[in-house]
Amino acid sequence: KQEVTQIPAALSVPEGENLVLNCSFTDSAIYNLQWFRQDPGKGLTSLLLIQSSQREQTSGRLNASLDKSSGRSTLYIAASQPGDSATYLCAGSTDSWGKFQFGAGTQVVVTP
Amino acid sequence: NAGVTQTPKFRILKIGQSMTLQCAQDMNHNYMYWYRQDPGMGLKLIYYSVGAGITDKGEVPNGYNVSRSTTEDFPLRLELAAPSQTSVYFCASSSTTVPGELFFGEGSRLTVL
Numbered sequence: 001k002q003e004v005t006q007i008p009a010a011l012s013v014p015e016g017e018n019l020v021l022n023c024s025f026t027d028s029a030i031y032n033l034q035w036f037r038q039d040p041g042k043g044l045t046s047l048l049l050i051q052s053s054q055r056e057q058t059s060g061r062l063n064a065s066l067d068k069s070s071g072r073s074t075l076y077i078a079a080s081q082p083g084d085s086a087t088y089l090c091a092g093s094t095d096s097w098g099k100f101q102f103g104a105g106t107q108v109v110v111t112p
Numbered sequence: 113n114a115g116v117t118q119t120p121k122f123r124i125l126k127i128g129q130s131m132t133l134q135c136a137q138d139m140n141h142n143y144m145y146w147y148r149q150d151p152g153m154g155l156k157l158i159y160y161s162v163g164a165g166i167t168d169k170g171e172v173p174n175g176y177n178v179s180r181s182t183t184e185d186f187p188l189r190l191e192l193a194a195p196s197q198t199s200v201y202f203c204a205s206s207s208t209t210v211p212g213e214l215f216f217g218e219g220s221r222l223t224v225l
Binding site for chain 1: 116143145147152153154155156157160162170202204206210211212213214215216217218219
């Protein structure tokens with residue numbers, strides 16, 4: 001069974017700093033790796049999906065990498081803004097059916 | 113395009129009562145999922161469906177039932193509610209063209225007293 005871990009559980013940075021969020025998983029036969037954002041009391045929004053044949057994905061200030069051999073993924077957010085404050089969750093699947101195992105998330109606060 | 117719509121948003125149940133959480137999507141997605149999220153924990157998969165008439169258990173199916181009679185709807189039934197089912201429930205969907213890209217509803221917060 002795929003286990004997904006996110007450390008730290010919480011992180012606070014001043015505005016303008018770059019954010020680096022870590023995710024580790026136990027099964028190197030990972031199929032998809034996805035990063036989500038969750039705002040308080042809301043659902044999850046997909047940020048980046050790294051599919052099985054890819055090693056990274058980029059969207060605007062966000063970049064996510066996937067290293068299957070080491071069991072790690074990193075989400076990088078450049079030049080953080082207060083609007084980036086949210087909980088970020090990492091999830092991995094080992095099949096094409098979209099059955100994901102989720103980490104508990106990293107709560108990020110960006111202070112002005 | 114409403115995306116994934118869940119109802120109700122909040123509900124309080126007494127122990128032993130039953131209820132159905134509704135989920136509908138208007139994106140013509142084949143894949144649909146029910147997850148639950150407990151405080152400080154990641155989401156856990158309850159049930160999933162790969163198309164109308166096809167459902168299967170996820171990681172934590174006990175105490176729940178689902179049906180998928182149409183592509184659009186995927187209701188989750190709670191039978192004999194227990195305090196352990198107090199949680200936030202999320203419905204999600206995914207297309208076959210970009211498998212794995214999940215679209216979530218806003219959640220249904222359920223409290224069992």
